[in-house]
Amino acid sequence: MVFVWAFLVGGLICVIGQLILDIAKLTPGHALSILVVIGAILNGFGLYEPLIDFAGAGATVPITSFGNSLTQGALEEAEKHGLIGVVTGMFEVTSSGISSAIIFGMIGAIFFKPKG
Amino acid sequence: MAKQQTNYQKYESKIEPKRPVLKNCLKAFIIGGIICVIGQLISTFYMYFFNFTEQTVGNPTTATLIFITMLLTGFGVYDKIAQFAGAGTAVPVTGFGTAVISAAIEHRTEGFVQGVGGNMFKLAGSVILFGVFSSFLIALIKTIFSYWS
Numbered sequence: 001m002v003f004v005w006a007f008l009v010g011g012l013i014c015v016i017g018q019l020i021l022d023i024a025k026l027t028p029g030h031a032l033s034i035l036v037v038i039g040a041i042l043n044g045f046g047l048y049e050p051l052i053d054f055a056g057a058g059a060t061v062p063i064t065s066f067g068n069s070l071t072q073g074a075l076e077e078a079e080k081h082g083l084i085g086v087v088t089g090m091f092e093v094t095s096s097g098i099s100s101a102i103i104f105g106m107i108g109a110i111f112f113k114p115k116g
Numbered sequence: 117m118a119k120q121q122t123n124y125q126k127y128e129s130k131i132e133p134k135r136p137v138l139k140n141c142l143k144a145f146i147i148g149g150i151i152c153v154i155g156q157l158i159s160t161f162y163m164y165f166f167n168f169t170e171q172t173v174g175n176p177t178t179a180t181l182i183f184i185t186m187l188l189t190g191f192g193v194y195d196k197i198a199q200f201a202g203a204g205t206a207v208p209v210t211g212f213g214t215a216v217i218s219a220a221i222e223h224r225t226e227g228f229v230q231g232v233g234g235n236m237f238k239l240a241g242s243v244i245l246f247g248v249f250s251s252f253l254i255a256l257i258k259t260i261f262s263y264w265s
Contacts, residue, residue, distance in 0.1 A: 003156050010152025010208070011145035017203035018144035022137045028206045029242050035207060036247040044254040053170060057155030060174035061181065061208045062148070067247045069174065074255035086255045090248060096175035097182070098244065101213050102236070104186040105220035109232045112190035114222050 002056045009051070009058030032063050039067030043075075069094035140202050147197065147204030155181055155208070182213035189217045215239040 013035070020031040042048040048068040051059040059065060070090055077089020091098070158180050159173045168176065188194040194214050198205040205211055219238050223231035237244065 003153055006152045006156040007149035010155075011149030011204075014144040014148025014204045014207045015141045017148075017207035018141045019137075021203055022135045022140055028203070028211075029239065031203065032206065032211065032243045033246040036243050037250040040247065040250040040254050043251075044258055049171070052174070056170065057159045057174075057177060058149075058152045060159070060177060061152045061155035061210075063207055063209055063212055063243065065174060066209070066212070066243070067251060070247050070251035071254050074251055075258060078255055078259040083256075083259055086252060086259055090251060090255075093175075096179045097209055097212065100179040100182040101216040101240070104182050104213070105216045105236055106232065108186045108190050108217045109220040109224045109228070112221050114224060 005055045006058035006061075009055035010061055011058075013058075013062040013064060035062070035064050036067040039064030040071045041067075043068040043071040048072075066094060066097055143200060144202050144204035144207075147201035148207055149204075151181075151205070151208045151210060178209050181208070181210050182217075185210040185213040186217050189214045190221065194218075212240055212243060215243075 017031045017035060020026055020034060021028065024030075026034075039048060042051070042064070048059065048065070049072075052065075070093075073089045073092035073094060074086045075089075077085030077092055079085070081088070155177050159168075159177045162168045162173050162176050163170070166176070185194060188197070194205070194210075195218075198211075198214070205214075216236055216239075219240075220232045220236045223235040225231065226235075
């Protein structure tokens with residue numbers, strides 16, 4: 001059942017992105033930035049974690065989860081160490097997206113040749 | 117000058133082809149949904165074999181998806197899917213991955229320091245900037261409020 005919800009929720013988030021592209025006529029960069037901010041705000045209200053429990057990868061795969069886990073890391077660290085934790089804990093949870101993008105980007109640049 | 121510009125904008129909006137919004141949304145929905153289902157398959161695999169929980173499995177899933185993205189981007193397949201799917205391939209984390217990876221591959225000819233290092237986050241940088249800064253503000257506000265109450 002979680003597969004069905006992953007499909008529906010993930011698809012819907014992509015539709016929101018497509019609407020930002022087509023109706024608001026913004027670039028993909030704008031659309032992704034807006035979605036990341038939405039994810040961070042949803043976490044601020046405590047709404048993103050229930051969505052992950054409900055939809056699984058439908059909530060963790062779209063870029064909104066990046067904003068969610070940044071805020072999550074900052075808040076968890078802030079609980080332990082106070083206000084400074086907001087800065088130090090930011091990448092605690094979400095290291096994998098950026099680190100794997102850098103690592104595989106470098107590997108890609110070594111092994112693949114640019115096309116066209 | 118200003119009048120000319122508004123005239124031009126009117127002219128431009130008249131001849132600009134209408135975007136098939138509904139069709140684009142349907143494509144984005146299906147492809148985006150499929151990518152999330154693939155993510156769910158990978159998540160289920162990690163939860164079953166490596167004892168991750170629903171909340172922590174996002175990280176290895178992301179890394180695996182970006183690895184697959186690297187192969188698809190390198191062989192030029194991701195571009196073709198992206199042309200069809202629009203936001204369906206841009207919004208999942210694979211879109212973030214391909215933004216970084218394609219920039220890295222593209223600028224490789226300028227060398228690894230100036231080219232790859234300097235341009236890797238050219239497209240994806242705004243996502244990191246706004247993600248980090250909005251998270252900072254939200255976490256700051258929430259932490260200060262929790263001190264008060």
